[in-house]
Amino acid sequence: xxxxxxxxxxxxxxxxxxxxxxxxxxxxxxxxxxxxxxxxxxxxxxxxxxxxxxxxxxxxxxxxxxxxxxxxxxxxxxxxxxxxxxxxxxxxxxxxxxxxxxxxxxxxxxxxxxxxxxxxxxxxxxxxxxxxxxxxxxxxxxxxxxxxxxxxxxxxxxxxxxxxxxxxxxxxxxxxxxxxxxxxxxxxxxxxxxxxxxxxxxxxxxxxxxxxxxxxxxxxxxxxxxxxxxxxxxxxxxxxxxxxx
Amino acid sequence: xxxxxxxxxxxxxxxxxxxxxxxxxxxxxxxxxxxxxxxxxxxxxxxxxxxxxxxxxxxxxxxxxxxxxxxxxxxxxxxxxxxxxxxxxxxxxxxxxxxxxxxxxxxxxxxxxxxxxxxxxxxxxxxxxxxxxxxxxxxxxxxxxxxxxxxxxxxxxxxxxxxxxxxxxxxxxxxxxxxxxxxxxxxxxxxxxxxxxxxxxxxxxxxxxxxxxxxxxxxxxxxxxxxxxxxxxxxxxxxxxxxxxxxxxxxxxxxxxxxxxxxxxxxxxxxxxxxxxxxxxxxxxxxxxxxxxxxxxxxxxxxxxxxxxxxxxxxxxxxxxxxxxxxxxxxxxxxxxxxxxxx
Numbered sequence: 001x002x003x004x005x006x007x008x009x010x011x012x013x014x015x016x017x018x019x020x021x022x023x024x025x026x027x028x029x030x031x032x033x034x035x036x037x038x039x040x041x042x043x044x045x046x047x048x049x050x051x052x053x054x055x056x057x058x059x060x061x062x063x064x065x066x067x068x069x070x071x072x073x074x075x076x077x078x079x080x081x082x083x084x085x086x087x088x089x090x091x092x093x094x095x096x097x098x099x100x101x102x103x104x105x106x107x108x109x110x111x112x113x114x115x116x117x118x119x120x121x122x123x124x125x126x127x128x129x130x131x132x133x134x135x136x137x138x139x140x141x142x143x144x145x146x147x148x149x150x151x152x153x154x155x156x157x158x159x160x161x162x163x164x165x166x167x168x169x170x171x172x173x174x175x176x177x178x179x180x181x182x183x184x185x186x187x188x189x190x191x192x193x194x195x196x197x198x199x200x201x202x203x204x205x206x207x208x209x210x211x212x213x214x215x216x217x218x219x220x221x222x223x224x225x226x227x228x229x230x231x232x233x234x235x236x237x238x239x240x241x242x243x244x245x
Numbered sequence: 246x247x248x249x250x251x252x253x254x255x256x257x258x259x260x261x262x263x264x265x266x267x268x269x270x271x272x273x274x275x276x277x278x279x280x281x282x283x284x285x286x287x288x289x290x291x292x293x294x295x296x297x298x299x300x301x302x303x304x305x306x307x308x309x310x311x312x313x314x315x316x317x318x319x320x321x322x323x324x325x326x327x328x329x330x331x332x333x334x335x336x337x338x339x340x341x342x343x344x345x346x347x348x349x350x351x352x353x354x355x356x357x358x359x360x361x362x363x364x365x366x367x368x369x370x371x372x373x374x375x376x377x378x379x380x381x382x383x384x385x386x387x388x389x390x391x392x393x394x395x396x397x398x399x400x401x402x403x404x405x406x407x408x409x410x411x412x413x414x415x416x417x418x419x420x421x422x423x424x425x426x427x428x429x430x431x432x433x434x435x436x437x438x439x440x441x442x443x444x445x446x447x448x449x450x451x452x453x454x455x456x457x458x459x460x461x462x463x464x465x466x467x468x469x470x471x472x473x474x475x476x477x478x479x480x481x482x483x484x485x486x487x488x489x490x491x492x493x494x495x496x497x498x499x500x501x502x503x504x505x506x507x508x509x510x511x512x513x514x515x516x517x518x519x520x521x522x523x524x525x526x527x528x529x530x531x532x533x534x535x536x537x538x539x540x541x542x543x544x545x546x547x548x549x550x551x552x553x554x555x556x557x558x559x560x561x562x563x564x565x566x567x568x569x570x571x572x573x574x575x576x577x578x579x580x581x582x583x584x585x586x587x588x
Contacts, residue, residue, distance in 0.1 A: 132363075133363050133364060134283075134286065134364065135283065135286055135287065135364045135365070135366035135367065135415075135416070135419070136287075136364075136366035136367065136411065136412040136413075136415035136416050136419070137412055138410055138411075138412040138413075142410055142411040142412050143367070143370055143383050143411045143412075143415070144383055144384040144387050144410070144411035145384075146382070146383075146384060148367070148370060148383075150370035150371050150373065150374035150375070150383065151361060151371050151374070151375065152361035152362060152371075152490060153361065153362045153363040153364060153367055185492075227492060
């Protein structure tokens, strides 16, 4: 058996060497020249309130709410990271999923190496429907991460939990669990952020007041299932991201 | 192009050397359609099936180690929860629906009475995390499994390392449940030309084809859709069914059409287990259908069946009983894993 495997490996090696050789001869003329320069971007997600960085577990006063609040959990999925130039996709997208979780600093950083970048950074906020319907997944998509609804199919794309005295709920808690992949309540959204400057390390800011401006925390402290409100709020959040120096 | 073909053949040959004796395809008769489940992302593997079987019978998923999947899906009742109208879980809490039989799940498009779940892999999360079923967080359940010596061994022989992930546990549970194929009833034997219906069963089969087959369609005895069969909401539960998931008023009071296979074992009947006997079910369809806007069109005015017809129909329905399925020891409690020192 072992001998047999050795022969198969040898055969495989010969075959692959041949394959390399032929591709060099035939494809040389069609391949674009390799670019010598590439930018290694380090995108770091940050939360802010009134232009100041916001941390989890700390109480803040929001002028929008006219009350204090605290965020304990904030995490979301992003994928399909790429660039747009003059309104069209530019270069390849990175299709890996990232779970940006503000309780884990290293998860808030996304490294992208690209030969060219366009005038916008683009990514998808949330999990697409194929993955949602595709069965058990591993890594950041493993349901052990607590970003999957158990009582029905579907990932939670964006989760924000916290408390505010204005919420008339147990322990003044609020829960925003946004997701849903079935028509008409698909809530994964495209994010498009214009480059205001270009640097190797760039911060992507999510200003929390933008959410509060569009979401009556005191009236609806809990949103935890797919619906039109989920879709609306997902769009609001997708449009709130911006580069920040 | 030519080379890549050879390379893929080579990989297949190499792969078979390692896993060929463990991988297998789901066995089902020719009169069954193609399964819905995407086996490509979770190919059946005899070791993974055994891991899934252990997880299915192990109360380790429940918060206090009291309830397993088999608590409400007993193999001797065709994996339903016989004798309980509403199934009960952790701390004797009573849920609000009757646990359905787990039969031929590879052909299911939707799971749960309201179709809340779209993929078998993800179904187990619902009972694990439901406060009235197993009451555990999934992450904590996976931690308990990771800490168990038995599962370190089972994950190793299944996946090549001992790490228990959520994905692996869910896929293993799916694999075991996918093997629960019921296709050896008298009905199947007749379809395969190995048996014949009696006169009474033949009459019953004709009545079935006329009155029942549009929803409980052969050969799976469900068309996999949702319907309001006119039983009206239970006034203590006010369960609106599929409406709660789809938020579409046209889905009010609609529930998944269950398979009729093995119905001899799966009493009580309906999503809330309100009928204990099949005779009550038939009486419902002939005499007591409650009209509402979403009532299935074929049921308006009820089904006309004489009492002789009803006896014939019941005789046919009994041909859907699959004793081989119920007594298949491969589906039962894995004594050899949990109690290796006995017998």
